[in-house]
Amino acid sequence: MTDPTPPRPADSTALQGIKVLDIATLFAGPLAATLLADYGADVTKLEHPKGDPVRSHGASKDGVGLWWKMLSRNKKAITLYLGSPEGQDVFRRMVADADVVIENFRPGTLERWGLGYEELSAINPGLVLARVTGFGQHGPYASRPGFGTLAEAMSGFAAITGEPDGPPTLPPFGLADGVSALTTAFGIMTALRARERTGRGQVLDLAIIEPLLTVLGPQAITYDQLGELQQRTGNRSANNAPRNTYRTKDGRWVAVSTSAQSVAERVMRLVGHPEYIDEPWFASGAERARHADELDAAVGAWIARRSRAEVTAAFEEAQAAVAPVYDVSDIFEDPQFRALGTLTTVDDEELGPVTFQNVPFRLSDTPGEVRWPGPRKGRDTAEVLGAYGIDADELARLAQRGVV
Template identity: 75%
Template sequence: ATADVVVENFRPGTLEKWDLGWDELSAVNPRLVLTRVTGFGQFGPYARRPGFGTLAEAMSGFAAMTGEPDAPPTLPPFGLADSIAALATAYAVMTALAARERTGEGQVVDMAIIEPILTVLGPQPLWYDQLGHVQPRTGNRSQNNAPRNTYRTADGTWVAVSTSAQSVAERVMRLVGRPELIDEPWFATGADRARHADVLDAAVGDWIARHSRADVLAAFEKAEAAVAPVQDVRDVMTDPQYRALDTVTTVDDPELGPLRMQNVLFRLSATPGGIRWAGRPHGADTEEVLTGLGLTPADVKELREEGVV
């Protein structure tokens, strides 16, 4: 009755089976925002199926376009679709709360995990609708610009290069000693450069292969060309930019002591966020939650003795 938002991720119909659907909840609290996260949404032929992020990564086209051309479709090694859906859901909830400020009424947020990842994949539906184009797997290459790839350095590490801007592509060619390629007619646009990726990858890759990663990064920075080291989590933990941003911060856990973990996702100048704890011990808030629902300490004690909580 006092909540602003209720978030649930049961299959459609589960809350209704418990007589806790939108009709019942909104009757108790008309200002409530009920947020329903499912694999496939609240309606449609797949709505009742169990759904996970992996299925969204497969259905959306992500897996089909990820990987090398002659290799199987590739799924991400982490919860990509789930994470994108979480960010999209947070924005949807804030939008619903903003609407409530105008109307005085809450509403239902219906989030299907299969949808946000499709949105962030770009204009593929439009390409197919208007041009019949289906984006193929291109490995680390891009259909929109080149050179764009990962390259191995002389000391056996890897760097990633992007030339999404024409000026950056020209700087890279001058840096690697191939300025004559800039004068080629096909060099003038990203799409044309992408069609000559073999030539450009060879030029960039050969130069990078003769230099250490530190030298490559320094040379690219001096040339104002876009490059980044390919890092694993060990590198992330010591990266000076992440350190400056406090992206990986230290949280004091009462049981485990100092823990390093990802910080709040963004920085607000007037109302910055922070991490109060890494995770509450199991049952730490049971008493507060149950008494907040109207149960007395005696009621809670009785429930504990009966093994209910």
């Protein structure tokens, strides 16, 4: 029998040959660079000689930051102080053969250092400069410090998240930064594709307040056309019901979705209440949502009498949509995540084997790979800068001045 899987090409890294300089931190810009590195881009992380703030952000083990290990994976790590004339000179040398620079300084900072796009594109006309800031490069808020939390508030996300009688709710993780990172990576690839036609690079201006608004759905057009504002509904939906989280007999939780009419009907048959299906209002998702109290009561009571395993098995047999509410320890054990290879384990020079998220999607020929975790500070400084003519003596002089 022949193998139906075609052989992968010798070069199985989609972005091989793309050189990226990551001078951003906390968190959207660096994560965008991580995504590019996962698929083969040559990414060099430039951090202040005192260390990037991510190294001390969040959990650590034996003084080693764990967030850094994930966020700086597949990157070379060098130290370089861009606020010094010597550091700026070194950076200009590096820009000469770079494809992408990713930065997130406040607008005007690079220009103050003589490293604005006008200066950088004069060195390298094909350069793509990705500028990731809270509020963008212009407008009345451009100079404000901007973080993902502010974007989650101003985008409209927090206003619709939480219980109806409770306060607006912020996510307990970097949601706006994550969505912005994905958007930035897409924007960079779009600019590189345009460069293939024009031969010119360009500036990518990403304001973190915008991508999250994009994924919130039709709120803007609904307000524009109907004057309606989406309200907080907790775990319920204004568009369908039953849709909620429900507690099982063994004290665990499951989530149920009925976005499709056929699934809603299967759920009500499964929980022993087929009579609801014949109600005139049941044929519309929005109308079902107006009867969420009684539908939740029926579904919740059925689930409460069964264990999580029993509930998920019954829903699966009925081809109804349910999922257990996991914490990360469950993800480590789940067979579907294992089949997908969602988590990967690699050796780290400081911590030994470490496990974290794998690349976020699979390509059949150029699949991407996590090759190493975030490196120790300055691990690659001598190697990387040596390629730009900086020998050991000059490197020592730069180190003495605090430039590297």
